[in-house]
Amino acid sequence: MSMDAVFKALADPSRRQLLDRLRDRNGQTLNELANGWDMTRQAVTKHLAILEAANLVATEWRGREKLHYLNPVPIHDIADRWIAQFRRPHLDALADLKRDLESENGDET
Amino acid sequence: MSMDAVFKALADPSRRQLLDRLRDRNGQTLNELANGWDMTRQAVTKHLAILEAANLVATEWRGREKLHYLNPVPIHDIADRWIAQFRRPHLDALADLKRDLESENGDET
DNA sequence: GAAACATGCAACTGCATGGTTGCATATTGT
DNA sequence: ACAATATGCAACCATGCAGTTGCATGTTTC
Numbered sequence A, B: 001m002s003m004d005a006v007f008k009a010l011a012d013p014s015r016r017q018l019l020d021r022l023r024d025r026n027g028q029t030l031n032e033l034a035n036g037w038d039m040t041r042q043a044v045t046k047h048l049a050i051l052e053a054a055n056l057v058a059t060e061w062r063g064r065e066k067l068h069y070l071n072p073v074p075i076h077d078i079a080d081r082w083i084a085q086f087r088r089p090h091l092d093a094l095a096d097l098k099r100d101l102e103s104e105n106g107d108e109t
Numbered sequence C: 001g002a003a004a005c006a007t008g009c010a011a012c013t014g015c016a017t018g019g020t021t022g023c024a025t026a027t028t029g030t
Numbered sequence D: 001a002c003a004a005t006a007t008g009c010a011a012c013c014a015t016g017c018a019g020t021t022g023c024a025t026g027t028t029t030c
Helices: A003-011 A013-024 A028-035 A041-053 A072-086 A091-105 B003-010 B015-023 B031-032 B041-053 B073-087 B091-105
Strands: A057-062 A065-070 B057-062 B065-068
Touching: A003 A013, A003 A041, A003 A072, A003 B003, A003 B015, A013 A028, A013 A057, A013 A065, A013 B073, A028 A041, A028 A065, A028 A072, A065 B003, A065 B091, A072 B015, A072 B057, A072 B073, A091 B031, B003 B015, B015 B031, B015 B041, B015 B057, B015 B065, B031 B041, B031 B065, B041 B057
Parallel strands: none
Antiparallel strands: A057 A065, B057 B065
8 A cells, every 4th residue: 555645645635634524524526525616516526536545534435426434544554553653752852962063063163 | 932833834745755855864964964965065955945934954164164953843833723623523523424414315326 | 318417527727846956155174 | 376176057858737628428307
């Protein structure tokens, strides 16, 4: 499961907003999700396809309607595998290194 | 501080790898960071500029060398403010809704 | 069966962006 | 002072991608 696809999918604000909408109410149809935008239904379809390819959204057909469900797993995967790594180098480290540099340079030149 | 800039910055695999390198060893120069790629130094400069604009990297000049420091704060911001929201609709919710649908449709059509 | 409804598919457009090349600038070292 | 080193800046190119328009397909309803 490509983590790159998830990052790229999350890079677009419209797509993040789509996920927000699904978080508010899960299982919405295309038409429901396409309402209240300044973009066409087809554009929303494309965004949803990208979210689906990234496994962030699952779909289910009910008759002629396509229902969309939020899948938070990839987001948690990112949080767990990727973000956790950046917890190690503590904020202090940045301050420390900057302080080291300043004393190395000498402020009073 | 635009969260969109952070998402967009993280969307590129090269930039994520740059952050990884800085996580391994903080305070590297441009030349150090530009080594071992199949892209030019100038390309790396551009990536670093984007990371810096997103506040993911802080820079410090030491003479003619530019040192780069990882700033994990925006990543934690994303984790805290954005990802936490997607913890509410539990994984069960997806399964539940799918089950509801199936019983609604009737499997035997 | 025909009209209305929900969605899909394909071609095209414009703009953002990743990457390159070439040259300029500033700092270090001899 | 001069050569080498480290980086910046600008122009340019190619590709990706968000968005549109137009039409096709499948499903419900009367």
